[in-house]
Every structure is written in structure tokens, then in C-alpha cells.
Amino acid sequence: MTDPRWDEQLLLQYLDETLEPGPRDRVQRALQDDEAARVALRDIAEQAVVLADLERTGESRSEPSRSPSKRGLPVVLRRAIALTILGVVGWLSVTGLTGGIETGPRITELNGSLQWTGSSGRVDGDLVVGDVLQGGTLDSLSANSWATLEFDDGSRVTISGKSSLAVSAERRKELHLWDGALSADIAPQSEVRPMVIHTPTADLEVLGTQLNVDVGASSTLLNVNEGRVRLTRLVDGQVVEVPAAHQLVASVDGNEPLEPAPRPNVTGKWASRFIDDTSVVFGKWLPASLWLPGRLRATPLPHRPCGKKKTVVLHLAVVAVSRDESAAVILRRGSTIRVRGRMDAIFDTKIGFTTHWPRGGFAGKFEIVVPAAEIRLVDGEFEFVLELADFKSISKKFDSSLTGMELRQVWAVTVDEPVGLELVQVELLPPQETVRSKGWWQSVVEWMEDWWVEWASFEIAEPATDRSTRQDDPNTESR
Amino acid sequence: MSTFSEQDVLRLLMQSRDRISAAAWLVTGDTQVSEDIFQNVVVKALTREVSFEVEGAVLSWAFITARREGIDWLRRHGRESNGLDPVVLDLVSQSWLTESARDGGERVSALRECLDRLPDESRQMLRMRYYEGYNCGEVAETFRLGLNAVYKRVSRLHAQLRQCVESRVGRMGVEPS
Numbered sequence: 011m012t013d014p015r016w017d018e019q020l021l022l023q024y025l026d027e028t029l030e031p032g033p034r035d036r037v038q039r040a041l042q043d044d045e046a047a048r049v050a051l052r053d054i055a056e057q058a059v060v061l062a063d064l065e066r067t068g069e070s071r072s073e074p075s076r077s078p079s080k081r082g083l084p085v086v087l088r089r090a091i092a093l094t095i096l097g098v099v100g101w102l103s104v105t106g107l108t109g110g111i112e113t114g115p116r117i118t119e120l121n122g123s124l125q126w127t128g129s130s131g132r133v134d135g136d137l138v139v140g141d142v143l144q145g146g147t148l149d150s151l152s153a154n155s156w157a158t159l160e161f162d163d164g165s166r167v168t169i170s171g172k173s174s175l176a177v178s179a180e181r182r183k184e185l186h187l188w189d190g191a192l193s194a195d196i197a198p199q200s201e202v203r204p205m206v207i208h209t210p211t212a213d214l215e216v217l218g219t220q221l222n223v224d225v226g227a228s229s230t231l232l233n234v235n236e237g238r239v240r241l242t243r244l245v246d247g248q249v250v251e252v253p254a255a256h257q258l259v260a261s262v263d264g265n266e267p268l269e270p271a272p273r274p275n276v277t278g279k280w281a282s283r284f285i286d287d288t289s290v291v292f293g294k295w296l297p298a299s300l301w302l303p304g305r306l307r308a309t310p311l312p313h314r315p316c317g318k319k320k321t322v323v324l325h326l327a328v329v330a331v332s333r334d335e336s337a338a339v340i341l342r343r344g345s346t347i348r349v350r351g352r353m354d355a356i357f358d359t360k361i362g363f364t365t366h367w368p369r370g371g372f373a374g375k376f377e378i379v380v381p382a383a384e385i386r387l388v389d390g391e392f393e394f395v396l397e398l399a400d401f402k403s404i405s406k407k408f409d410s411s412l413t414g415m416e417l418r419q420v421w422a423v424t425v426d427e428p429v430g431l432e433l434v435q436v437e438l439l440p441p442q443e444t445v446r447s448k449g450w451w452q453s454v455v456e457w458m459e460d461w462w463v464e465w466a467s468f469e470i471a472e473p474a475t476d477r478s479t480r481q482d483d484p485n486t487e488s489r
Numbered sequence: 490m491s492t493f494s495e496q497d498v499l500r501l502l503m504q505s506r507d508r509i510s511a512a513a514w515l516v517t518g519d520t521q522v523s524e525d526i527f528q529n530v531v532v533k534a535l536t537r538e539v540s541f542e543v544e545g546a547v548l549s550w551a552f553i554t555a556r557r558e559g560i561d562w563l564r565r566h567g568r569e570s571n572g573l574d575p576v577v578l579d580l581v582s583q584s585w586l587t588e589s590a591r592d593g594g595e596r597v598s599a600l601r602e603c604l605d606r607l608p609d610e611s612r613q614m615l616r617m618r619y620y621e622g623y624n625c626g627e628v629a630e631t632f633r634l635g636l637n638a639v640y641k642r643v644s645r646l647h648a649q650l651r652q653c654v655e656s657r658v659g660r661m662g663v664e665p666s
Contacts, residue, residue, distance in 0.1 A: 022647075053650070053651045059507055066620070
């Protein structure tokens with residue numbers, strides 16, 4: 011039994027910071043020395059959250075809170091006041107003075123394994139297009155999953171791959187990207203109430219722009235493609251504005267300079283480097299040993315595809331292309347992806363990748379199955395050389411033409427079978443010269459495509475001025 | 490040594506949900522934010538790569554993570570801290586950790602029953618303060634009471650709830666008035 015003499019009132023005033031310095035110091039000392047005081051504090055905290063939980067989950071037996079001072083008003087008068095308020099709010103909404111009555115964002119596209127956890131703790135794994143999300147966390151659970159949310163004002167946010175995004179219940183335009191990748195196309199916002207995206211290492215205030223955010227364990231990579239974003243680094247509170255066509259990394263190290271850098275040039279060639287875990291999105295990084303180089307080992311991930319009852323176990327390894335690169339890696343006609351790795355037993359293996367449009371924005375996921383019959387192991391090692399043209403889009407929405415898209419992530423996965431899959435190196439190889447030895451018309455087409463890629467890379471370095479003429483909007487693109 | 494499966498970790502966290510949220514509340518003073526923080530703790534526990542080998546490790550990690558997330562939230566809202574000494578937060582977390590999940594669960598279960606038996610006006614006062622997020626000054630205005638009177642009533646309610654919980658856990662059957 012705890013000491014009943016402890017004065018809870020002092021504790022409440024202490025928590026509210028309304029005590030004078032003398033009593034405040036006494037409470038502070040008591041909390042350090044007197045267990046009864048700590049038990050009282052603990053009980054207050056438990057009582058507060060349990061009461062809130064009862065109210066939140068609707069287990070409350072009484073009606074919602076109402077000001078006692080208004081209880082005495084006649085019912086007719088109360089209804090008249092309510093109607094008047096509704097009318098005024100409606101008028102303000104129509105005239106745009108309030109920015110409209112906001113609801114939560116609506117799912118407009120989804121694929122793969124997704125899960126919504128509402129603020130009451132209820133988990134929903136059967137999301138469908140049209141669901142409205144209010145107050146909770148949306149998790150994209152596997153490499154090939156994604157979801158696009160659309161707000162009332164037309165702003166669109168896409169998370170893809172292993173990502174976790176919390177949507178505020180009160181402030182509809184407040185998002186928390188705890189992990190993973192987000193691409194956002196934000197409509198112009200009010201300066202006094204911008205969209206805010208929080209990450210573990212930075213806060214981003216967005217007034218209307220196109221941006222991509224990649225969140226790792228200790229850093230946030232921001233790419234601004236259009237508009238301007240105000241970034242606050244949490245470790246030291248330093249604020250910097252990131253203009254269009256620039257990028258910035260905000261990490262937990264406050265000693266690192268916080269200066270936006272121009273968006274880099276493009277390259278058609280890339281190779282993973284598993285010298286550390288910087289580029290690891292999912293899987294276990296294994297350091298180099300005497301006989302083996304550094305590599306990425308697939309780790310298990312339970313996965314229940316939307317609409318399916320059976321949960322499968324993916325053995326998944328995902329590597330980021332963009333996280334440690336100073337240049338945007340662009341796909342070209344005739345490019346190939348070479349994957350070298352190890353496995354203990356031969357099994358069907360899926361290789362896939364995520365793309366963005368050249369000037370930002372999620373552009374789809376593509377994958378290919380390498381059947382067990384086509385896998386050759388030499389001393390436990392395999393090598394796949396895969397033509398881009400052989401990859402299939404996971405969703406019909408995205409065209410299978412990949413020329414000019416930016417490569418963001420590559421993954422390898424086996425389903426249900428833990429075959430010890432490890433990635434030793436993943437490469438994007440530029441087109442071979444022999445690919446060009448075709449008919450003159452084919453050569454002209456390819457030359458024009460290459461020119462388009464170069465033109466797009468030039469545009470990356472220039473701030474776009476007219477959002478209405480964007481070529482990279484997935485909804486209007488007709489390629 | 491065997492490690493806890495995802496299901497074990499999830500079960501343990503859900504059993505300790507109110508206590509982890511309460512630890513976050515001590516930092517943020519906001520019950521809605523504390524609930525969000527608890528959910529983030531669960532997501533992090535299920536997606537992190539380090540395994541847990543004992544129950545204490547799961548909960549210890551969860552309390553520390555909840556507190557860090559609370560501090561991050563304060564910083565994002567322009568506040569350095571809530572004034573509570575980190576040593577005190579450590580000691581309170583320790584008292585939660587030394588209690589078994591079963592004992593803690595029984596206490597919270599008793600608390601739910603006690604809260605449900607509170608008189609309407611008392612419940613309304615606590616609801617305004619802790620669920621709707623009004624400070625005691627605003628509660629005093631709404632109830633047309635003095636600030637000190639509200640502090641007295643709220644603190645008395647806390648004391649009654651504590652006695653009610655202790656009585657129920659000790660099967661003595663005392664209820665709040």
C-alpha cells in the first residue's frame with residue numbers, strides 16, 4: 011500500500027508547471043527520494059491514459075463532453091446556435107476562408123501488402139481504393155507494395171517499399187514518415203498552415219512542391235524537384251530552405267554541414283557497394299570475411315497479399331540505389347541489371363526494382379521471376395543478367411517503357427523457402443554497343459530516346475515554373 | 490538462448506500498452522500523442538533487426554523508445570523538456586519494469602472499472618483535462634470554479650481512483666465516491 015499522505019495536488023501543479031520555485035524544488039526532491047511520490051506520479055499518468063483510451067474507444071458510458079455552463083440553455087436555442095455555426099462554417103468553407111473542412115486522405119492506388127493501424131489500435135490489412143484514413147499509421151510491408159493517398163486539395167503522397175507513414179488525426183496535413191520512401195506532389199498550401207512532414211531526423215514544411223524523401227535509420231535524404239521546402243534538422247534545430255533541383259541530407263550528426271546541393275547529373279551505370287550498411291533498405295548486411303566480400307542477406311518478412319487469407323514468408327533483400335549516390339541513376343533502352351549472389355539451394359527467385367519519374371514522383375515497380383530451372387549455382391554462387399525489357403510492371407497503371415526513369419531500389423526475394431539468399435553485387439549496366447546494330451529506323455528511335463533522357467537530365471537542374479505542363483504526372487502521362 | 494518471436498513481442502507490448510503510453514504521457518503531457526507514440530513503438534519493435542532474449546529487454550527498450558519519441562515530439566513543438574527530471578523518469582520507468590505484465594494488467598483492469606464508476610461530473614472533469622487536453626485553468630472556467638478548487642477536485646479524484654484500484658486488486662471492494 012502506498013503512502014496516502016502524498017499530496018497529488020502538488021504533483022498536478024508541478025506537471026502543469028504552475029508551482030513557485032520553492033515548492034517546485036521540494037516536489038522535485040521528493041520525486042527523487044520518496045517512492046510514494048513516484049507511485050502517485052505513476053498512478054496519475056496511468057489514470058490519464060486509461061481514461062483517454064476509454065473515451066477514444068467509445069467505451070465511455072456517458073455522452074461527449076459539454077460545457078456545464080451551456081447545459082441550462084433551452085434545446086431550441088442550442089439547436090439554433092448549432093445551425094448558425096454550421097451555416098457560418100459552410101459559408102467560410104465555400105468562400106475559401108477556412109480552406110475547407112478537411113477530411114483525412116483517401117487511398118487512390120495501392121498494391122501489395124499494406125496495413126492500417128488506427129489510433130484506437132485496430133489493425134486493418136484489407137485496405138481498398140477509396141478508404142479514407144484518419145488518425146493512424148499506414149505501413150507498406152514489402153518491397154513490391156505501395157499506396158498513394160490523395161488529400162482534399164489534390165495533394166498526392168505515395169509511400170513505397172518498406173515504409174511507415176503516420177497520418178495525424180487532428181492536423182490532416184501533418185504526416186510522420188518513420189521509415190522508408192515517400193514521394194509527394196503537394197498542391198499550393200497556405201503559408202500559415204503548410205503541409206508538415208516529420209521524419210526521425212528532420213521536419214519538412216512544404217508550401218506546394220514535388221519532393222522525394224528517403225528515411226534511413228539515422229538520416230533523411232530530401233530531394234526537391236519543384237518548389238521550395240523548409241527543413242529543420244532536429245538534432246540542433248538548424249533551419250535551411252531547399253530550393254528546386256536540390257537535395258539535402260539531414261542526419262543525427264549535428265556537426266555535418268547542412269547545405270543544399272544541386273541535384274546531381276545523371277548516370278546510366280551503377281553498382282552496389284556493400285562495404286557497410288548505408289545502402290541497405292531491408293535485409294541483414296554481412297561484412298566482408300577472409301573468403302567472402304561484404305553482402306546483403308535476405309531476412310524473413312511475413313506478408314499477406316491484399317484480399318488473401320494466407321500469409322506467406324518472404325525472404326527479402328532490398329538495396330537503395332539513391333541513398334549513397336551523388337548522381338541520379340537513369341534507365342536506358344538496352345540497359346541490363348546484373349545480380350550476383352549466393353544461395354544454399356536453387357529456388358524460384360524474384361528480382362524487382364522501384365522507379366521514379368525523371369523529375370520526381372513514384373513511377374512504379376517492376377519485377378521478373380528467375381525460375382529455378384534457369385539458375386546455375388557454381389560453388390553456391392549465381393549470376394543473373396536481366397534485360398530491362400523482360401521486367402514486367404507490377405501494376406497495369408504504369409507503362410512498361412522504362413527509358414528515362416530513375417532507378418531507386420532493387421530487391422531480390424524468395425517466397426516461403428529460406429534458401430540463404432545473399433546479394434553480393436547488383437549493377438545497372440549501360441546498353442551494349444551491339445544493341446544499336448539494328449535497322450536505321452530503330453537507331454533513330456533509340457537516338458531520340460537518348461536525346462530525351464539527356465533533355466530530362468537538363469531539366470532536373472532547372473526549377474520548373476509551370477506545374478500544369480509537367481510531363482511526369484503518372485495520372486496524365488500517356489507514354 | 491531462444492529469442493522472442495514477433496508474436497511474443499507484440500503480445501508483451503499490448504499487455505503493457507497503458508504503462509508504455511503512460512511513460513510517454515509523462516514526457517508529452519498529451520494522451521493522444523502518447524497513444525501515437527505507443528503505436529510507433531510497436532511498429533519499431535516489429536521492424537527492427539535486433540532480437541530480444543528476455544521479457545525485460547523488450548519492455549526496457551519500449552520504455553526508452555517511448556521516452557525518446559516523446560522528447561522528439563516536444564522538440565518538434567518547440568519545447569526542450571517538460572520539466573521532469575530524467576532521473577525521475579528513469580525511476581518511474583523502473584517501477585513499471587519491476588512489476589510483472591500480469592500484475593500491471595490487473596491494476597489497469599481495475600482502474601478501468603473504477604473509472605467507469607465515477608460520478609458523471611467527475612468523469613467529465615477528467616475527460617476535459619486528459620482526453621480533450623484542456624488545462625486546469627480552462628476546466629475551471631468551464632465549471633465556473635476557482636483554479637485551486639479544480640486542482641483540489643482533480644487531485645482528490647486521482648487519490649480516490651488510486652484507493653479504488655488498490656482495494657480492487659486487494660479484493661476489498663471499495664469504490665470511489
